[in-house]
Amino acid sequence: MSWDANDVALLKRLWTEGHSAGQIASRLGYSRNAVSAKLKRLGHKRGHKPPTASPKIVSVPTRKPKLAAACARPVDRVVSKPKVLRLKPAATPAKELTKRELYAMLADAVRNTG
Numbered sequence: 001m002s003w004d005a006n007d008v009a010l011l012k013r014l015w016t017e018g019h020s021a022g023q024i025a026s027r028l029g030y031s032r033n034a035v036s037a038k039l040k041r042l043g044h045k046r047g048h049k050p051p052t053a054s055p056k057i058v059s060v061p062t063r064k065p066k067l068a069a070a071c072a073r074p075v076d077r078v079v080s081k082p083k084v085l086r087l088k089p090a091a092t093p094a095k096e097l098t099k100r101e102l103y104a105m106l107a108d109a110v111r112n113t114g
Contacts, residue, residue, distance in 0.1 A: 003038060011038060
């Protein structure tokens with residue numbers, strides 16, 4: 001399917017009005033990729049809005065943080081004490097065995113399995 005003059009004119013008009021490539025494709029009966037390729041060949045960059053579609057950017061006023069009702073006045077005394085985390089004692093390290101004790105354990109294991 002080739003582009004005729006009417007389709008190209010409608011493509012340019014819809015693009016300058018701010019329609020997306022997908023919207024133009026569904027209206028003209030082409031695929032979105034075909035519309036994007038034609039726009040690229042016409043000098044328009046894909047993914048960018050046409051120059052006439054310039055939205056006004058309005059900054060949002062920053063909100064001041066409100067103080068909580070409990071924090072609005074100074075505290076005279078501490079009402080509750082913070083909980084202290086008590087750590088469990090670490091496990092005692094394993095006793096290091098001598099070479100003689102290891103050989104004795106190995107000999108007992110061999111005797112018990114045989």
